[in-house]
Amino acid sequence: MSNLKQVVVIDGEGIGPEVIGEARRVLRWFVAEKHLGIETRDALYGVEAFRRTGKVVPDQTMTALRTADAILFGATGGPAYDALPAEAKREGNLLRMRKSLDLFANLRPIVAIPALAEASSLRSRVLEGVDFVILRELSSGLYFGEPRGIETLPNGERRGVNTHAYTSSEIRRVARFGFELARTRRRRLCSVDKANVMEAGQLWRQEVQALHDAEFADVELSHMLVDNCAMQLVRAPAQFDVLLTDNMFGDILSDAAAMAAGSLGMLPSASLGPVGPDGRRPALYEPVHGSAPDIAGKGVANPLGAILSLALALRLTLGEPGAADRLERAVRDALGTGVRTRDIMHEGGRLVGTRAMGDAVLAALEQTA
Ligand code: NAD
Secondary structure (H helix, E strand, O other): OOOOEEEEEEEEOOOHHHHHHHHHHHHHHHHHHHOOOEEEEEOOOOHHHHHHHOOOOOHHHHHHHHHOOEEEEEEOOOHHHHOOOHHHHHHOOHHHHHHHOOOOEEEEEEEOOHHHHHHOOOOHHHHOOOEEEEEEEOOOHHHOEEEEEEEEOOOOOEEEEEEOOOOHHHHHHHHHHHHHHHHOOOOEEEEEEOOOOOHHHHHHHHHHHHHHHHHOOOOEEEEEEHHHHHHHHHHOHHHOOEEEEOHHHHHHHHHHHHHHHOOHHHOEEEEEOOOOOOOOOOEEEEEOOOOOOOOOOOOOOOOHHHHHHHHHHHHHOOOOHHHHHHHHHHHHHHHHOOEEOHHHOOOOOEEOOHHHHHHHHHHHHHHOO
């Protein structure tokens, strides 16, 4: 066995190949210039995989995912994906991949970079000091609950059903992750639920509170209803440190929170599973955004969410925190030169495409000590 860390890279659909193309160039730079002990392998997924193998997630990809130290993923979805046979999509898709690797903890850091204040829809004074993490439960809840489906009722009406269900152990393991994370930050955790109308939300609140009282009294815990949280994220996002959410609430709230970072295209994410007996922890890194069919193939997508996802992989899985810091600094330095993709463009910015933004990050990397 090689001692090199194994990174499996998956482009996916839409803007996936464009943004991952830039993250791949950055990773290659670190391997070539800084001699990081990392080996990369490309794997097929989605529309392209189906065309070649008849499967959305081919067996070879699934094996590669299980043995990889880290997975770097672009995005999935869009018209070509939607047109695939329903059966093929049910058998293998991103949600299934996350589930089969038991990726329960999805970290979405939100940082307001001062250079992007003009790109944000929020006022500069609201953005001051914004630095928080949304911790989204990723392996259960409404996106996985049974029963689910569309049925025809005896009266001929159709009914769509999904089930929002959480067990106490599912809540506790992500809450534990959140409290431990808060201990490495400003020791504040805000747990989000809809306990006023949902039983699953009541259980969520009770379990988070009980774990806090038993083991994490040194962390300041608050509870917030999800509708209020949506408002607070645009009113005063700097109040948050760790924001703990279920699967669906985290999905929705992070898109709103993206405005504090200037654009959805800026947000990275890490999805982590439990630590195995061999000490390894399954890990998938991907930008928060989707396949953006409206801009796919035009070379205008912002690759920084994908590049910052690589920085998270370097820090959390690949044992290279120095390289991660350097890469995050290079992203800030690149933005400091004024280059802007369309989504973060503002008066005074210099409009560039996906590739040129990648070039700017590589140039900044060359210049950092
Ligand atoms: P989206 O995130 O793809 O796009 C939302 C908006 O943000 C679009 O206007 C898009 O142009 C813009 N945008 C997103 N990323 C950008 C980037 N890097 N640079 C510049 N602009 C960017 O969400 P959507 O349009 O609601 O969904 C499109 C498809 O993506 C759907 O099929 C959905 O299921 C899928 N999706 C996939 C993931 C994933 O792969 N993890 C996540 C969300 C949505």
